[in-house]
Amino acid sequence: MADSKVALTTGANSGIGLATVLELARRGFRSVGSVRGEAKAEAVAKAAADAGVQVETVLLDVTDPEGCAEVVDRLRPAVVVNNAGYSATGAIEDVDDEEARQAFETMVLAPMRMARLALPHMRQGGGGRIVNVSSIYGIATTPLTGWYQACKHALEALSDALRAEAAGSGVKVVLVEPGGFRTGIWEEAEREVQRRAGSRYEPGYRRILTGTRLAQPVMGEPAQVARVIGRAATARLPRARYLVGYDAQALAVVQRLTPTAVKDRVSRLVLGL
Template sequence: MTKVVLITGASSGIGRATAELFLDEEWTVYATARDTDDVADLAEHDGCHAQELDVTKPAQCKTVVDDVVETEGRLDCLVNNAGFGQIGALEDLPTRKLHRQFDVNVYGPHRLIRAALPHMREREDGTVVNVSSVSGRVSTPGMGAYSGSKFALEAMSDALRGEVEAFDIDVCVVEPGPVDTGFGERATAELDDIDATGVYDHVYSLYEDYVLVSGAGASDPSEVADCIVDAAVSPDPPARYPVGRAGRLGVLARFVPDRVRDKLFGLAAKFA
């Protein structure tokens, strides 16, 4: 029987590449986005269905999952990919901005997980793939809100993995480094309505330099999609999938002593 996957944030980048790869693997794909026009072309492929889904709406999250199960009789994999990056010095960020960051990147996956698990438990089979980031393991100046949301997603994934193991449900985290998706430009746009204090110019300069440098070593979205699909088809997937050279090296940076990392960031800021 054909397996079924539900993917959030499938309009572009990692989500779209993941939908396309699952289709290549002959899965039935439910590609979701806030605007179905953004995934309408995906729905032209046999086996792909476009669904409207805003992960900040609890009722819609449950309805979409229930509709998939009612139509297909199963949900084999949930890919929590929808997210965005809120950058900015923490003093500059209004709490409403921090709340929105967590609403999409943390509460959104939690809503989908709560909706999907009863169905997966009943079948005693399923995989939850949470798309995190190397920033979910190492935080840097100017990235506190985004890293905080990804740290939270990683912690929840670790807890969930132990909770659902008895039901033969796998939980995996995919941790890309920089990916060629326009993430940096969209994250920079989030600064437009922040009333910055003006005292953290060194932080924003450091971020701008990071965007310029990371672009040269960015992974293709298809590399991330490969890991997501591997997690879905593997009978015993690893808990974490670092993606790309920058992702693998960045994850290792968490073993560097805090004082050393702080000094390195300080030196980088001086030259930014």
């Protein structure tokens, strides 16, 4: 049976995941975050101590199926926040099968595996909550991060299917769709672009990096997303999706109202493609 007090967040040592484990602890959960190393566990412990809350950590790479099963069966969480992810920047022509597979393993297969493992415990406990951290790029699309967007679009589709499948068991499935927030994901994007030196798409990558560097000072703090995740995890009647940030809300409208030919022309112009 799921333990109604346990909330498990994946990728908890940084950015939105770190803010989320703190937020869920403040909301009274036994908040547990997954990390990929002892030093990262220590970083979480320090952040929790600074915030005056208690957070536990478990060692887990979400692409390890046995590790996921061990963690979920041991903790039997009533709330699972599937947050672990990374930027997966790259033109389709630059990303090989292995890189694409890794992105899907981390941001699509892993969240669904965690849900599949947690569901029987949640059902036994009379209900539960699965919060999947998607992105505005689960709705909108732009060039040069196609695999990231494919992962988030897949996560959206799977979450929609799961929401109806799990509803009869009292399990609510919620998508959180942030715009741009100041986290480690942008440093990861810089490293990915460095690895693609010499690509014919390099000028486009440079423009993306310039854009994100300029945008970072005005980006929101991850705590803002964490508060929305906290609400999604506790509201009696949570919404199916929460767009977080003015940029996400604006982009969602642009995506709906702008003809594809216009969007293509603008993104080619902006990225020099």
